[in-house]
Amino acid sequence: xxxxxxxxxxxxxxxxxxxxxxxxxxxxxxxxxxxxxxxxxxxxxxxxxxxxxxxxxxxxxxxxxxxxxxxxxxxxxxxxxxxxxxxxxxxxxxxxxxxxxxxxxxxxxxxxxxxxxxxxxxxxxxxxxxxxxxxxxxxxxxxxxxxxxxxxxxxxxxxxxxxxxxxxxxxxxxxxxxxxxxxxxxxxxxxxxxxxxxxxxxxxxxxxxxxxxxxxxxxxxxxxxxxxxxxxxxxxxxxxxxxxxxxxxxxxxxxxxxxxxxxxxxxxxxxxxxxxxxxxxxxxxxxxxxxxxxxxxxxxxxxxxxxxxxxxxxxxxxxxxxxxxxxxxxxxxxxxxxxxxxxxxxxxxxxxxxxxxxxxxxxxxxxxxxxxxxxxxxxxxxxxxxxxxxxxxxxxxxxxxxxxx
Numbered sequence: 001x002x003x004x005x006x007x008x009x010x011x012x013x014x015x016x017x018x019x020x021x022x023x024x025x026x027x028x029x030x031x032x033x034x035x036x037x038x039x040x041x042x043x044x045x046x047x048x049x050x051x052x053x054x055x056x057x058x059x060x061x062x063x064x065x066x067x068x069x070x071x072x073x074x075x076x077x078x079x080x081x082x083x084x085x086x087x088x089x090x091x092x093x094x095x096x097x098x099x100x101x102x103x104x105x106x107x108x109x110x111x112x113x114x115x116x117x118x119x120x121x122x123x124x125x126x127x128x129x130x131x132x133x134x135x136x137x138x139x140x141x142x143x144x145x146x147x148x149x150x151x152x153x154x155x156x157x158x159x160x161x162x163x164x165x166x167x168x169x170x171x172x173x174x175x176x177x178x179x180x181x182x183x184x185x186x187x188x189x190x191x192x193x194x195x196x197x198x199x200x201x202x203x204x205x206x207x208x209x210x211x212x213x214x215x216x217x218x219x220x221x222x223x224x225x226x227x228x229x230x231x232x233x234x235x236x237x238x239x240x241x242x243x244x245x246x247x248x249x250x251x252x253x254x255x256x257x258x259x260x261x262x263x264x265x266x267x268x269x270x271x272x273x274x275x276x277x278x279x280x281x282x283x284x285x286x287x288x289x290x291x292x293x294x295x296x297x298x299x300x301x302x303x304x305x306x307x308x309x310x311x312x313x314x315x316x317x318x319x320x321x322x323x324x325x326x327x328x329x330x331x332x333x334x335x336x337x338x339x340x341x342x343x344x345x346x347x348x349x350x351x352x353x354x355x356x357x358x359x360x361x362x363x364x365x366x367x368x369x370x371x372x373x374x375x376x377x378x379x380x381x382x383x384x385x386x387x388x389x390x391x392x393x394x395x396x397x398x399x400x401x402x403x404x405x
Contacts, residue, residue: 019065023056023072026082033079034131040075041134042147043067048095048133096183096393099132099150106174106383106390107145137390146390150180161377174387176378182362183393187274189339191330191356193348194281194288194302196225197366198295198385200258203283204238207253207312211245227351227371231282231322243314247307254290262384267295269389276337280326282352284316301329323355330356347388348372364388 029037034053041047044067046059060068076083096102130152137146154177161177195202202225208217217238224234270277279288281302288302303316319325326346334344346353346360349368357363357376365376366385373379380387 019060021058021060021068022086023058023076024084024086025054025056027054029053029081033081036079037072037075038134040067040071042136043071044136046095046133046135048093048098048150049131053131094184095133095135095148095150096180099152099180101151101154102178102180102183103149103151104174104176104178104390105147105149106380106387107147107172148183172382174380174382174390176391178362178378178391182391185393186343187276187339188343188345188361188392189276189278189330189334189337190270190345190347191278191280191326191333191360192297192346193326193350193353194279194291195283196260196349197347198260198263198279198291199287200260203253203257203287204242207242207245207249208238210249210253211242213241217241224352225350226369227354231352232320235282235320235322239316240314242312245312247310247312250286250305254287257287257290259291259294260385262386263295266385266388267297269386271296276333276339278329278333280321280329280346280356282321282326282350299333323352326353326356327359330359345388345392347385362391364391 029049044058044060048057048059049055050057058068058072131149132152133150135146135148135150137148192198195204202218202221205214205218205221208214220229220234220238223229224231267277277297278299279292279297279302281288281300283302285300285302285304288300291297292300301321303321304318306313306315306317321329330344330346331341333339334341340361341359342361344360345362345364346356347364347366348357349366349372351369351371353365353368354372354375357365357372362378363376365372365379365381366388367381368376368379373381378391380391383390
């Protein structure tokens, strides 16, 4: 039996127009049927499932309502399912409240439904957990399209993450598994490494090139970032080779810093959502403050170059900002700004970022070295920096971000 008209219940808890509709099926969906429905379901902003998968609760916007009629109804018919549309008795629970884990798939290019279905099939193969819902988030300001699969019954996240490793190697899609609560909109403390994270270079290598020792310093930097050398001792070794470099080159290098793709759009979104941001860098504060001004970041903590007679002395003032110091700064910032560590996010690419990536509530290896990708809870390897928005639960689709504290 099928009703003839699409009736939707408007939600009054959001500033955006949102509509809800329940699809009652004649029987529970089999997993194989769910995978066949997946391309159509991904065109709807959000779908949650009843306990026995015999009800699809759809959260629709204007585009979602059109996709429902054009894609989902024909897909249900092809499966020869008996179904009926009904206005919901109550608004569905948010997906992060009804699940304990979520798989996030981010497409750096145009999403291919067939490849997403194939990935989802492999992800769910042999999985005993139940699917609680799906969410599809369109690209905003060039951000990658994001698809989320919410699961209930995942007991060991670390074991489940290991199964994702092979899938990540397929390319073009970032796949991460996190606790569902990480999608709950709230204000967060978000800290970034700078070199090769917010900017597309290593400043110490740029300084070394001006000093005529570029190749040898770059080789040391690469080994340190891969975790092959102790950061503190390798940092002192590189700094020593910069002794005597004229301070006049600092302004020139700072004016030409290449901002990492996606950084400006990401920081605009984070600022609009009310997050607190900081740079925790093993680089230099002279350059970090330039990045701070260009991106609108709240705080900077980095090494301070020591100067004498208009030249670098080959030393820095104060304690070196290494991996351990980044953790200290993260914890101190959280205390000062009133954040629980569970509401902190750390983003970095090098081995000296591993301590803060594993200490923060969410650690994200961004286009990182292999050791860092292996150790970090999450990784963005194909998308640009706006890929962080998908891991946080999106920007535009979640107006609660700006209001949650």
